[in-house]
Amino acid sequence: MDDVERMLAQSLHGAATDAPGDTELLSKVHRRSSRYRRRRLAVQLSGLAAVVVVGLPATAVLLNRSGPPLPPPAAFSSSAASPVTLVEGFQNPVFPYALPPTEGMRAPVATLEAGTPTAFFEATDLRRHADTMVTVTSTKPVFTTAADESAWTVRGHQGRLRTIDVEPAKQYILYWPEAPGRWLQLATDDTYTPQQVVALANALTSAAIEVLPPFELDYSPAGLTPDTVDASTMSFRDGAFSVVLRKQYQLPTTNQKVAAYDARLTRDARRTMLEVAVTDWDAVLQVTVRSPLAISDNDLLRFAAGVHILNRSNPR
Amino acid sequence: MSGPDSFDEFVQTRGWALLRFAYVLSGDPHLAEDLVQEVLARLHRRWDRIAEMHNAEAYVRKAILRQFLSWRRRRAYREAVLAEVPEPAVFDEPQTRVLARDQMWQLLSGLPRAQRAVLVLRFYCDLPDPEIAALLDCGESTVRSQAARALARMRTVMAEKGLVGDG
Numbered sequence: 001m002d003d004v005e006r007m008l009a010q011s012l013h014g015a016a017t018d019a020p021g022d023t024e025l026l027s028k029v030h031r032r033s034s035r036y037r038r039r040r041l042a043v044q045l046s047g048l049a050a051v052v053v054v055g056l057p058a059t060a061v062l063l064n065r066s067g068p069p070l071p072p073p074a075a076f077s078s079s080a081a082s083p084v085t086l087v088e089g090f091q092n093p094v095f096p097y098a099l100p101p102t103e104g105m106r107a108p109v110a111t112l113e114a115g116t117p118t119a120f121f122e123a124t125d126l127r128r129h130a131d132t133m134v135t136v137t138s139t140k141p142v143f144t145t146a147a148d149e150s151a152w153t154v155r156g157h158q159g160r161l162r163t164i165d166v167e168p169a170k171q172y173i174l175y176w177p178e179a180p181g182r183w184l185q186l187a188t189d190d191t192y193t194p195q196q197v198v199a200l201a202n203a204l205t206s207a208a209i210e211v212l213p214p215f216e217l218d219y220s221p222a223g224l225t226p227d228t229v230d231a232s233t234m235s236f237r238d239g240a241f242s243v244v245l246r247k248q249y250q251l252p253t254t255n256q257k258v259a260a261y262d263a264r265l266t267r268d269a270r271r272t273m274l275e276v277a278v279t280d281w282d283a284v285l286q287v288t289v290r291s292p293l294a295i296s297d298n299d300l301l302r303f304a305a306g307v308h309i310l311n312r313s314n315p316r
Numbered sequence: 317m318s319g320p321d322s323f324d325e326f327v328q329t330r331g332w333a334l335l336r337f338a339y340v341l342s343g344d345p346h347l348a349e350d351l352v353q354e355v356l357a358r359l360h361r362r363w364d365r366i367a368e369m370h371n372a373e374a375y376v377r378k379a380i381l382r383q384f385l386s387w388r389r390r391r392a393y394r395e396a397v398l399a400e401v402p403e404p405a406v407f408d409e410p411q412t413r414v415l416a417r418d419q420m421w422q423l424l425s426g427l428p429r430a431q432r433a434v435l436v437l438r439f440y441c442d443l444p445d446p447e448i449a450a451l452l453d454c455g456e457s458t459v460r461s462q463a464a465r466a467l468a469r470m471r472t473v474m475a476e477k478g479l480v481g482d483g
């Protein structure tokens with residue numbers, strides 16, 4: 001060790017004594033850990049949450065219109081446009097399988113992301129159980145990470161068990177063709193043995209676990225299949241029609257009113273967007289309709305007026 | 317050691333050592349606190365499994381190291397310019413050495429994160445190069461070259477400032 005290296009070592013050890021104290025470290029770690037847990041479970045939060053009405057009935061909104069006249073509805077008048085019509089209500093998507101209720105596991109939380117439904121079963125007894133996620137896809141899953149694979153018979157089908165060797169627990173992904181055009185994946189960790197993972201998959205039963213949306217909708221776009229339902233977003237037909245709650249930002253101008261809220265309606269060749277400044281939620285509700293879908297101003301305002309933000313929502 | 321109490325006990329007994337490690341890595345007291353809290357909060361839920369490992373503290377330190385190397389949010393880690401070390405006054409030998417150590421700490425903050433991590437693991441944690449390579453997921457030759465490059469930069473600046481001999 002030369003002079004510089006010796007000084008460097010002394011400098012590091014000397015500086016280390018200036019490190020922040022650990023007096024409140026434990027309580028801060030517990031607070032942060034609890035926050036992460038709440039975030040994980042955000043979707044599961046009360047389905048009985050209070051409902052806040054974003055808008056009044058459309059007639060009232062339209063009567064109170066203010067601001068400059070709207071630009072022409074270019075997208076709607078296009079010959080290739082496919083007009084959106086509204087129907088009353090919204091049917092929550094469902095996840096079609098469930099594990100049997102077990103002590104040490106919470107009731108499942110279902111989500112829908114980019115057309116892929118997933119159910120998350122959170123373990124509360126981490127000695128005997130592990131978090132388990134079941135996913136349904138229409139095609140065989142593709143994996144990019146390196147893993148060992150072994151063959152298993154699952155629910156009468158030829159399945160594969162991937163073992164990913166990571167610390168502190170090996171990850172298991174069991175996947176199999178459940179039916180023509182339907183693949184199932186069950187992901188968990190080595191709290192379970194491979195035999196127990198297969199037994200979990202064999203224990204899946206048909207179910208209808210509702211995906212709980214962030215908004216109640218008085219109207220929904222007719223004939224459009226929902227593809228994403230999470231804490232901030234409800235979107236349909238690969239995002240062609242979407243409702244997103246975003247963190248508050250300043251609208252550059254406003255030309256509409258949706259109930260008591262200022263709003264901005266804009267159109268261009270690619271999309272029509274209505275942004276509603278939902279000030280009491282510190283958020284902006286964005287309703288976007290992308291070409292070739294098209295929607296009239298009246299229907300867009302009627303749709304927005306019927307969006308009720310729920311407490312379980314979380315703006316992004 | 318396992319169960320929820322073991323996590324609390326670990327944080328209470330090893331918390332300051334982890335904060336010291338994070339502080340010499342990052343050079344910033346707030347970032348050090350953030351690093352340690354972030355890593356412990358994320359490991360909290362899996363503590364039973366981590367506590368069963370051969371060396372739980374080594375696993376936590378590795379997680380802090382990874383978090384430091386990939387940190388992209390909140391306070392940005394700013395790399396200072398090496399040449400900004402102030403000119404020293406002409407001191408006698410002991411004072412110059414104290415000053416040199418302080419300025420060395422300042423120079424460390426001007427190094428790229430990976431080089432700084434190698435120096436901390438070698439000269440603060442006293443780890444041999446094979447262990448450093450395993451922690452950083454790189455080859456031993458990379459560790460040696462990173463260390464050599466960092467030390468060469470420090471030697472040059474220190475020599476220019478008259479704080480050490482030319483080697």
